[in-house]
Each structure stands twice: as C-alpha cells, then as structure tokens.
Amino acid sequence: MITVEKLCKNFGSLSVLKNIDAEIKNGEKIVIVGPSGSGKSTFLRCLNLLDQPSAGRIMVDDVEITAEDCDINSVRQKMGMVFQHFNLFPHLTVVENIILAPYQLKKLNKDDAIKRAYELLDRVGLREKANEYPIKLSGGQKQRIAIARALAMNPEIMLFDEPTSALDPEMIGEVLDVMQELAEEGMTMVVVTHEMGFARKVASRVMFMDEGRIVEQGTPDEVFGNPKNDRTKLFLSKVLDH
Amino acid sequence: MTEPAEKHESIEEVVFAYEPSPEPFWKRHIYDFIIAAVFLVFALITAFSPQLGLDMPFFTKLRTNFINDFIVENRFMWLVSGLGTTLIITVMATTLGLTLGLTLAIIKVLDYNGKRIFFVTRLAEYYLTVIRGTPVVVQLMIIYYVIFGSISVSKILVAALAFGINSGAYVAEIIRAGILAVDRGQMEAGRSLGLTYGVTMQKIILPQAFKNVLPALFNELITLLKETAVAGYIAVADLARAGDMIRSRTFDPLLPLFAVAAVYLVMVMGLTQVMSKIERRLRRSDNR
Ligand SMILES: Nc1ncnc2c1ncn2[C@@H]1O[C@H](COP(=O)(O)OP(=O)(O)OP(=O)(O)O)[C@@H](O)[C@H]1O
Numbered sequence A: 001m002i003t004v005e006k007l008c009k010n011f012g013s014l015s016v017l018k019n020i021d022a023e024i025k026n027g028e029k030i031v032i033v034g035p036s037g038s039g040k041s042t043f044l045r046c047l048n049l050l051d052q053p054s055a056g057r058i059m060v061d062d063v064e065i066t067a068e069d070c071d072i073n074s075v076r077q078k079m080g081m082v083f084q085h086f087n088l089f090p091h092l093t094v095v096e097n098i099i100l101a102p103y104q105l106k107k108l109n110k111d112d113a114i115k116r117a118y119e120l121l122d123r124v125g126l127r128e129k130a131n132e133y134p135i136k137l138s139g140g141q142k143q144r145i146a147i148a149r150a151l152a153m154n155p156e157i158m159l160f161d162e163p164t165s166a167l168d169p170e171m172i173g174e175v176l177d178v179m180q181e182l183a184e185e186g187m188t189m190v191v192v193t194h195e196m197g198f199a200r201k202v203a204s205r206v207m208f209m210d211e212g213r214i215v216e217q218g219t220p221d222e223v224f225g226n227p228k229n230d231r232t233k234l235f236l237s238k239v240l241d242h
Numbered sequence B: 001m002t003e004p005a006e007k008h009e010s011i012e013e014v015v016f017a018y019e020p021s022p023e024p025f026w027k028r029h030i031y032d033f034i035i036a037a038v039f040l041v042f043a044l045i046t047a048f049s050p051q052l053g054l055d056m057p058f059f060t061k062l063r064t065n066f067i068n069d070f071i072v073e074n075r076f077m078w079l080v081s082g083l084g085t086t087l088i089i090t091v092m093a094t095t096l097g098l099t100l101g102l103t104l105a106i107i108k109v110l111d112y113n114g115k116r117i118f119f120v121t122r123l124a125e126y127y128l129t130v131i132r133g134t135p136v137v138v139q140l141m142i143i144y145y146v147i148f149g150s151i152s153v154s155k156i157l158v159a160a161l162a163f164g165i166n167s168g169a170y171v172a173e174i175i176r177a178g179i180l181a182v183d184r185g186q187m188e189a190g191r192s193l194g195l196t197y198g199v200t201m202q203k204i205i206l207p208q209a210f211k212n213v214l215p216a217l218f219n220e221l222i223t224l225l226k227e228t229a230v231a232g233y234i235a236v237a238d239l240a241r242a243g244d245m246i247r248s249r250t251f252d253p254l255l256p257l258f259a260v261a262a263v264y265l266v267m268v269m270g271l272t273q274v275m276s277k278i279e280r281r282l283r284r285s286d287n288r
C-alpha cells in the first residue's frame, strides 16, 4: 500500500529523517515508538506530504506522491490523519466538521453526507453532540470527532500522530477504544503513540525510531519482549517502568 | 433529601457573570443627562429670548448667527447634502478598501506560505509601502490633479477611489495578521482531508480570520469615515466642506463647525456602539 524508499528530510541544516526504507501493507497496523525528537511525526507527515521530503520516494498504491506532477489532494482523500491537538474547525459544528470535506470534494451530496456523518457519530458514540461547537466538547470527545471527520472521506489508511498525548488520563481509553475497533475492522493504520498497552494489543508491527532512523521493527512480542538494539532496550526500560 | 445538583454553567454564562452588573439606566447616564439639559436650556434661551423679554446681547447674537448659518438660503441643506456625500464616499471607499485589502492580504500570505507569485508580490509590497508611507491628503491630490488631471471625472468618485486605495493598505495588514493568527493546525487538517489550499483558505481559514479581526476592521471603517473630511482639498462638498462653506459665507465659525463636529461624533458613536455589540456577541459565541 505504501512504499518508502530512501526517505530523507532536513529542516535547514538539521537532518531529521535519514534514509528511511519502509513498506506498509494493506491491513497492517503499524505502531511507531521512539524518543522525543526522533522524527516520528515528521515521518508520518511525510507520508501524506504535510512535510515535503528532501529526498527519496514515497509510493501510495503505485502512485509516486513525491513526483512533481502528482495530484496530492486526490491521494490525501484516501489517507485520513488524526492530530495530537485534534484540529477541529472551531467555527463549524460537529456535523459541519464531518461533512465539510466529503461535501466540498463532491464525494457525497449534502443529504448523504449528513446521513453518513450521523452513522460515524453513532460509531464514536457522540450522536447527541452533532450540533455542538467543538468548544463544548471534552478532549476525548474532540478526538473522537476528529477520527469521525477523517473517516468521513472513507480513507484506505489512517495516520495517527500521538492521538492521546494531549488528553487527560481518564479520556485516553475512549479514544483508544475507537481506534481498536477501527483496527479490528481491518483498517490499515500507522500510529505514533506512547501507549504501549495499545501497541501490544493492536499492532501487527512495531517500529522503533531513533535519531531519524528506523532502528528496529517486528511484532510487539519481538520488539517489547526481546529487543535486540541497545537504544530500543534503553527506551523501553524508561517507558515500560511507568 | 439531597441537594439538587449544582446547575451546570455554560462558558457563556460564566463569561457573562464577569461583566459588571449594570447600574440602572439613569444612573449610568447621569452626566449625559446633565450635559444634555445644559445644552437644552442654552438652546431654549437662544431661541426664545425675545419672547421671554430677555435682553442679553450674547444670546441675541447667537440667535442671529443660527438663522444666518442654517435657515437663510436653507443653508442647513448644505450640511445634509454634505453628509450624503461623506456617506457615499465612505461606503464606496470601504467596499474598495475591503476588496483591495483582502486581495493584498492573500497575496502576502501566499508569499509567506511559499507560493510566490513573483511580480505580483513585489507590486503589492510597493503599494503597501508607498500608501502607508505618505499622507492620504497628498495621495488624494495626486490622484485628482496628476492622474486625473486632464480628464473630467466625478470628484466624488476620485475621492472614493483615493480613500479606498488608502484604506486597502491598512485593511490588508489587518486581514493578513488575522490569517496568520489562525492556528497552523487548521490548514494542516484541511489539507490532510484532501481539500485544496484555496478551498481550505476559503472555508476554514478566512472565516476564522475575519471573526478575529472584525473589531479591527470596524475601527478602520471609523477612521476612514473621519478621514474623508479632507476631501475638501479637491473641492468635494462633503460634510466638513459644507460647514466650512457656511462659515465663509456667514463669517460665523462657531455654529457651523460645531454642527459638523456633532454630526461626525454622533456617527462615530453610533458605529462604536454597533461595534461593541458585535464584539460582545463574538465573545459570547466564541467557540475556539
Ligand atoms: N517545521 C520544523 N522546522 C524545524 N524543525 C523541525 C520542524 N518540525 C520538526 N522539527 C525538528 O525535527 C525533529 C524531529 O521532530 P518530530 O516532531 O518529527 O519528532 P517526534 O519524534 O515526533 O517527537 P515528539 O515525540 O516530541 O513528538 C525535532 O528536533 C524537531 O525540533
């Protein structure tokens, strides 16, 4: 589904991603872990070109999105993204947030878009918030709406960048539950998170990133149970102790 | 029996609660009433001093002046039509200013986002620098005497054009700041859904930007309204000019100029009132 070849990303003189090769297959659930500043977000944001790679190639379903003439907007329509800080549109109600893209991009007419929005709201358990503005929602509710908004485009893959990091502890569960359900339905997912429990339960593959490289990857059992790389061990000993 | 659960307060109720509880109307406006009463007494004495049998030279003179300034030749109509002219210029200039300002703001933001339109950006920058670096009166005279020097054209249109071009530069800065103040994540969220830059700008960024800068834009409108008073430099008979024409006809500066000042003041106070209403409503519905 996604093939990454020799991906590099520099911010000025700072080299953030160094020659990353990766392959993400249909239906895989990839969890990316690693210390702060290791380039996890940047890697994720390169996958839908929110950050423009400095070098290398990224193919999405045989479309080279790093090519000059690629129509990135149509590729992004099948790649949903969920952000740490939700980024809901504050001037629109919950329903308006969800229907904006499918309606603007003429995926659905208005009635169908609204119908679909309510289906998604049922799915994340927030039908009764349909006509509220985002300010009235808790963090966990905001993030569930953000997930619904991304799903409204019927994406083939979902990218999550620390979706629970900005949440109060008691709200993390409700968001992870929605994500787990999504995974069980077979969605291809790439998730940057510090939730090791979630990674163990849901991940088909864990990638450990450090200093702009994928240092180690494998099943959760392999990476968490029997890490081979010293940096992975050091990192895991820090996060798993808590 | 248990206490009923505490009533859940919505954000707007909380914000509202912090506004000082209003005093009764008369108490809030006590000084306004005193000043109004003094003026009224003054006016009544001026108007009816003969009937009242009062012989006070000051009031007699004021009375004569008033009649000369406003009644003779229906001179108050000069003020009325001057006011009309001022309003027409202001409305046209505001429309032009908003259009120009929005266009320039978007050009500058495009440039900032790395979507450079080389020649156009440069041009916009020169425009902003020159317009904001020179007095509006000078711009007005240059446009009238130099650019339209040999062409006969409506002075009101020229004035509207000049003030619009001038206001556009300030509006551009206001809107640009408003756009840049919108959280970066909003553009990213829009783009990540597959929306184009243009649609994201139009549907997501600009509505938020406008809401943020509405008070500043309103201020610009008030400034513009007052600034049009220099239209007299190209002999447009606007409100200020009308007052001056009466003064030069009757040689009484006091009443016509005060009358003009009063009309401007009332308009500005009205607009300010509207603005604070809008601001309050924005604050209450603030859904960030
Ligand atoms: N727009 C940018 N401009 C300059 N430097 C950036 C930019 N975005 C990220 N960086 C730098 O790139 C490095 C990697 O950032 P990135 O956000 O990818 O890390 P991360 O692994 O997601 O970390 P965290 O766990 O803190 O989110 C950091 O040193 C960061 O300061």
Ligand SMILES: [Mg+2]
Residues within 6 Å of the ligand: A040, A041, A042, A161, A162
């Ligand atoms: Mg990050």
